[in-house]
Amino acid sequence: MVRMLRNMTTSGAQSGEEVWAFMPRAAMSVQKQLRENSSGSDHPYTMDGAPVAYLQDVNNDGSIVASDGDKAYLYIGMRRGGKSYYAFDVTYPEAPQLMWTIEKGGDFAELGYTFSTPRVGFVNTPSGPRVALFFAGGYDLNKDIRGAVGTDDTEGNALYVVDAETGALIWKARGGSGGSFNTYAHSGLVDSIPSTLTVADTDGDGFTDRIVVGDTGGNIWRADLIGTDVSSWKLTLLASVGRHSAGASGIATDRRFFHRPDLVQSLDGNGLFDGVLLGSGDRADPLDYGGTVENWFYMIKDHHTAVGTGVNTGLQHADLGDVTSNCLQGGTCTIDLTDGWKLQMAEPGEKILATALTLTGKVFFTSYLPQLAGSSTACAPAEGAGRLYAVSLQDATAVINYDTSDDNPDYPDEPTSANDRFSDLTSAGIPAEVVSLPPNKILRPDLTVDDIDATTRWRTYWYLQEDADLQPAVQTPLQGQ
Numbered sequence: 001m002v003r004m005l006r007n008m009t010t011s012g013a014q015s016g017e018e019v020w021a022f023m024p025r026a027a028m029s030v031q032k033q034l035r036e037n038s039s040g041s042d043h044p045y046t047m048d049g050a051p052v053a054y055l056q057d058v059n060n061d062g063s064i065v066a067s068d069g070d071k072a073y074l075y076i077g078m079r080r081g082g083k084s085y086y087a088f089d090v091t092y093p094e095a096p097q098l099m100w101t102i103e104k105g106g107d108f109a110e111l112g113y114t115f116s117t118p119r120v121g122f123v124n125t126p127s128g129p130r131v132a133l134f135f136a137g138g139y140d141l142n143k144d145i146r147g148a149v150g151t152d153d154t155e156g157n158a159l160y161v162v163d164a165e166t167g168a169l170i171w172k173a174r175g176g177s178g179g180s181f182n183t184y185a186h187s188g189l190v191d192s193i194p195s196t197l198t199v200a201d202t203d204g205d206g207f208t209d210r211i212v213v214g215d216t217g218g219n220i221w222r223a224d225l226i227g228t229d230v231s232s233w234k235l236t237l238l239a240s241v242g243r244h245s246a247g248a249s250g251i252a253t254d255r256r257f258f259h260r261p262d263l264v265q266s267l268d269g270n271g272l273f274d275g276v277l278l279g280s281g282d283r284a285d286p287l288d289y290g291g292t293v294e295n296w297f298y299m300i301k302d303h304h305t306a307v308g309t310g311v312n313t314g315l316q317h318a319d320l321g322d323v324t325s326n327c328l329q330g331g332t333c334t335i336d337l338t339d340g341w342k343l344q345m346a347e348p349g350e351k352i353l354a355t356a357l358t359l360t361g362k363v364f365f366t367s368y369l370p371q372l373a374g375s376s377t378a379c380a381p382a383e384g385a386g387r388l389y390a391v392s393l394q395d396a397t398a399v400i401n402y403d404t405s406d407d408n409p410d411y412p413d414e415p416t417s418a419n420d421r422f423s424d425l426t427s428a429g430i431p432a433e434v435v436s437l438p439p440n441k442i443l444r445p446d447l448t449v450d451d452i453d454a455t456t457r458w459r460t461y462w463y464l465q466e467d468a469d470l471q472p473a474v475q476t477p478l479q480g481q
Helices: 031-036
Strands: 002-005 018-022 052-056 071-077 084-089 097-103 119-125 128-136 158-163 169-175 183-186 198-200 210-214 219-224 234-240 262-268 271-279 296-302 340-344 357-359 362-369 385-392 422-424 435-437 441-443 449-451 460-465 474-479
Touching (some): 052 119, 119 198, 183 234, 210 271, 262 357, 296 362, 357 435
Antiparallel strands (some): 084 097, 219 234, 262 271, 271 296, 357 362, 362 385
């Protein structure tokens, strides 16, 4: 079930009381199996997703009050439990209303298992601004097959934008051909997308105009939502680094993406770029029972930064600079970083199963290291371990001195080697993502706190510029330290 619990009573006392619970019809067929709880049966999934909220606080008083015109909505998918999304109006928390249900079929014929946690934002349409949900097509169990390179999927290979209040389709991108006014077809979209989407307002006008996401075939996609005419919205292939990439061969290159990318606006010597940061790793096979994949973390530079300018770039795995050796840290090599970089996960089976976090040019991400065969004991589970990486956005050099054993005596506190880029986590199992603790700390998945020496505020000066012929003065904003 989806359950709502009361955190505190109106008098301020701690509660924990269950207020209501919701069981969708799609979950009812396995209740008998759950009740029997047989030791010989696989775990049956039901409501397996994470809820997302949309809050409209009209007068910004911090309270959701219906008489003020405020609203509170919840959205949740079933993940491996099914192929449905549900929306609830919880403006009155003790009297919830089921607003709408999306199920596989009709406008959502491509929908797979609803792994993709919805994102909420605004889009501009011919009928005006609309609150929208953004989610991917989901997961195809075809990708559960182990011991062979993944093949094309029959569902999940889509992106959806829907009206958050009605569930009606606004726009979608899917594989194949033959699109329509609100459907964009791309022949290269043949793999399911379980990942949560990264959505962004890149020009600051209040409307979502960019989506980036990776799929289970190792492709990274960009969608442009430009203007009010949905027939002009489009999907383009930013890069291909998995089984479709040039030179890919066998399971080792069958890289898959299950988690949301990080999108960072930046610049280098060639000008502006949008950095797309994500790592490969098969969440459905964390222990590599289907074979070991060479997983990498990628920073892909999208040089088409303007809204609506996305193109099929043709970028491949080989086009990205290999920074694994960290030779750039000591200035002993030259690597072409025009299109971005790639960093290999060096340990056997090491993979990335969480979203990266970028703060002031520093990229933090975690990796999972499955426990090696024969190293477990009869009295403990084979949980594996995790690492925390901290690297530079521009070139993946170490930004924190995690390994003090190899310090340069002349510069004892500065990172110098590849081992300085990571720290072993003290917690076991698959690590979560890093959490920012402003202004200059992060919370690691092992619940310890690191200082990151981040500058998150800058002074802004105004420079008065006057022309020689005494034209009216122009105030030009300049940013300085």
